Amino acid sequence: MLQQLLKKLIKNSAGQTKFVMALIGLSVAVVLILSAVQLQSNYYELLNSKNNQDSIANFLVVNKALTDQNVGASSLSELQLADLKKQPFIESIGTLTASRYKASIQSNSELFPFYTDIAFESVPEEFIDVNTKEWYWDEHSNYLPIIVPNQFLDFYNFQYSFSQNLPQLTPQVVKMVSFKVTIQGTGQSISMNGRVVGFSNRISSMLVPQSFMNWANGKFVASSTNQQPSRVIIRTKDPGNPALSNYLKKEGLITDADKTRFSKYRQIVDFVVNISGITGLLMLSFALLIFSLFIQLTIASCKDEIALLILLGNAPKSLGKFLMKRFFTANIWIVLLGIVFISIAQYSLYSWLIDKQMMLSPFISIYTLAAAILLLLVIAWMNYSTIQKYIRLQQATK
Amino acid sequence: MKLVLDQLIPYSLKDKIGRSGSAIWNQTISFSQSKYVKVEAPSGTGKTTLTHLLYRVRSDYTGSIKYDQLDLKSSNDNELASLRQNHLSIVFQDLRLFPDLSARENIEVKRLLTPNFSSQDQIDEMAEAIGVSSILEQKIRFCSYGEQQRIAIIRALMQPFDWIILDEPFSHLDQKNIQHSVQLIDAACKKRNAGMIIMGLNKDDYFQYQKELVL
Numbered sequence: 352m353l354q355q356l357l358k359k360l361i362k363n364s365a366g367q368t369k370f371v372m373a374l375i376g377l378s379v380a381v382v383l384i385l386s387a388v389q390l391q392s393n394y395y396e397l398l399n400s401k402n403n404q405d406s407i408a409n410f411l412v413v414n415k416a417l418t419d420q421n422v423g424a425s426s427l428s429e430l431q432l433a434d435l436k437k438q439p440f441i442e443s444i445g446t447l448t449a450s451r452y453k454a455s456i457q458s459n460s461e462l463f464p465f466y467t468d469i470a471f472e473s474v475p476e477e478f479i480d481v482n483t484k485e486w487y488w489d490e491h492s493n494y495l496p497i498i499v500p501n502q503f504l505d506f507y508n509f510q511y512s513f514s515q516n517l518p519q520l521t522p523q524v525v526k527m528v529s530f531k532v533t534i535q536g537t538g539q540s541i542s543m544n545g546r547v548v549g550f551s552n553r554i555s556s557m558l559v560p561q562s563f564m565n566w567a568n569g570k571f572v573a574s575s576t577n578q579q580p581s582r583v584i585i586r587t588k589d590p591g592n593p594a595l596s597n598y599l600k601k602e603g604l605i606t607d608a609d610k611t612r613f614s615k616y617r618q619i620v621d622f623v624v625n626i627s628g629i630t631g632l633l634m635l636s637f638a639l640l641i642f643s644l645f646i647q648l649t650i651a652s653c654k655d656e657i658a659l660l661i662l663l664g665n666a667p668k669s670l671g672k673f674l675m676k677r678f679f680t681a682n683i684w685i686v687l688l689g690i691v692f693i694s695i696a697q698y699s700l701y702s703w704l705i706d707k708q709m710m711l712s713p714f715i716s717i718y719t720l721a722a723a724i725l726l727l728l729v730i731a732w733m734n735y736s737t738i739q740k741y742i743r744l745q746q747a748t749k
Numbered sequence: 750m751k752l753v754l755d756q757l758i759p760y761s762l763k764d765k766i767g768r769s770g771s772a773i774w775n776q777t778i779s780f781s782q783s784k785y786v787k788v789e790a791p792s793g794t795g796k797t798t799l800t801h802l803l804y805r806v807r808s809d810y811t812g813s814i815k816y817d818q819l820d821l822k823s824s825n826d827n828e829l830a831s832l833r834q835n836h837l838s839i840v841f842q843d844l845r846l847f848p849d850l851s852a853r854e855n856i857e858v859k860r861l862l863t864p865n866f867s868s869q870d871q872i873d874e875m876a877e878a879i880g881v882s883s884i885l886e887q888k889i890r891f892c893s894y895g896e897q898q899r900i901a902i903i904r905a906l907m908q909p910f911d912w913i914i915l916d917e918p919f920s921h922l923d924q925k926n927i928q929h930s931v932q933l934i935d936a937a938c939k940k941r942n943a944g945m946i947i948m949g950l951n952k953d954d955y956f957q958y959q960k961e962l963v964l
Contacts, residue, residue, distance in 0.1 A: 353861040664833035664862050667826045
């Protein structure tokens with residue numbers, strides 16, 4: 352009841368239009384800031400979430416750039432490996448062990464004859480993107496499991512098979528084919544059965560289990576041979592991190608250019624996000640200024656009423672609360688509508704990207720919510736301090 | 750609630766007070782609760798100034814004004830609000846009503862600060878008693894000064910108080926209305942065991958004063 356009388360006394364005599372303008376300005380600012388936060392978190396999600404753990408994106412195979420100077424000496428030194436390990440953008444590092452012995456594979460079947468010399472590589476299991484129980488080898492195993500790059504199968508199916516008039520093979524069929532693997536070195540030779548157990552997108556080599564590689568490199572290779580790795584695989588949170596590509600460049604290392612191309616995208620995304628964020632912040636400060644001027648104007652135009660209300664025994668604080676409720680309610684609505692707007696935008700983005708095989712959360716991120724709450728706090732503080740200051744001023748002038 | 754004035758001198762009257770003697774300015778006086786005090790003040794002696802100082806509309810003075818332990822000058826917002834809600838009531842000479850509210854709303858603004866103390870019915874009863882029930886729903890700006898004066902009186906009686914300050918409250922009322930208003934105020938004071946400080950230009954016998962001072 353008292354509230355109704357106060358409403359009657361403290362009118363928006365400063366003008367409805369100005370109030371609406373201030374609210375619109377504030378809304379645009381809120382939407383810009385929240386969308387900047389949401390874009391940034393979407394970008395990180397695309398890079399880091401489990402669903403998007405694009406094997407290409409997070410694992411990089413790194414080796415020295417071959418030049419005329421280092422031909423034949425392309426292995427990475429202990430020092431270089433240690434330095435690489437220390438970099439903050441690298442989560443873990445695994446060496447790719449190359450086979451130092453001669454190897455060949457040969458078909459077991461008359462129907463489908465083939466023979467080829469081959470070289471293997473091995474890598475710690477945690478870096479392999481094929482999840483299979485068959486990835487195991489010891490000296491008593493019946494066959495040698497092998498992981499083949501997807502590119503090889505594509506090359507065979509879409510180029511080689513046409514030119515040689517051979518049938519195309521599905522991954523399932525390839526996995527069923529057993530073949531003979533022969534290994535030679537230090538005057539010895541051994542043959543065993545081999546089988547493809549999976550296809551990798553991550554590493555473009557014929558992979559064998561580390562245990563097999565250690566065994567074979569020990570048995571068929573003279574101990575004097577250089578066993579330093581030439582290639583390593585690194586795992587990184589963000590292959591688009593410009594610091595990573597700068598480091599590789601500085602150290603004369605290269606990786607798949609396709610992967611570091613992300614760093615360009617990243618810079619562009621950062622740029623767009625920053626522009627949106629800065630514009631939002633600028634608009635926010637102007638909108639807050641307009642809003643606080645509006646509050647001042649409202650209080651100033653009702654100064655007689657406010658002074659008399661205080662004279663009658665209203666505590667300035669409770670009048671402040673009344674005014675706060677009056678102005679801040681609109682602000683809460685603005686932020687809520689901002690959140691709804693961003694949520695709708697996020698959901699549309701999610702539906703749009705899902706067709707493009709990119710998984711994004713259908714909901715806004717926790718950071719966006721936190722930013723919204725922070726914004727509310729900032730606005731509340733601005734409202735509160737303006738109201739208290741100007742109510743006090745009305746009192747002081749009396 | 751005891752009211753004590755100690756060496757009170759408003760800045761605006763500093764020069765004047767030195768020349769002419771006063772029973773209040775620059776004196777130490779105390780008023781005990783439930784006493785009726787008449788302050789007789791010829792024009793220009795600072796009658797309204799005193800009213801404003803006692804209600805802390807302004808605080809440009811030296812000396813002190815104390816309601817019990819509460820020093821008016823150093824009181825904070827909340828103490829002041831509580832004093833005005835529960836212990837101190839006033840009828841200003843210039844009435845200070847909200848011109849755009851109706852008479853009833855003007856009274857309600859005050860009553861709703863202490864809503865349990867008096868009821869809406871009491872507004873109607875008092876308005877009936879002093880002849881303003883017909884204008885209760887009218888905007889104050891359309892009421893005559895005499896009607897406004899009576900609304901201001903009713904407003905002052907809506908709250909609990911230990912002291913009521915009246916600054917020429919009957920200046921625009923006829924004898925009959927004065928009499929009714931006096932009865933109303935007297936009853937309200939008696940009911941609350943409250944004291945009264947009434948300012949006037951001349952001697953009068955509206956109430957039975959325990960103290961009569963010349964400003």
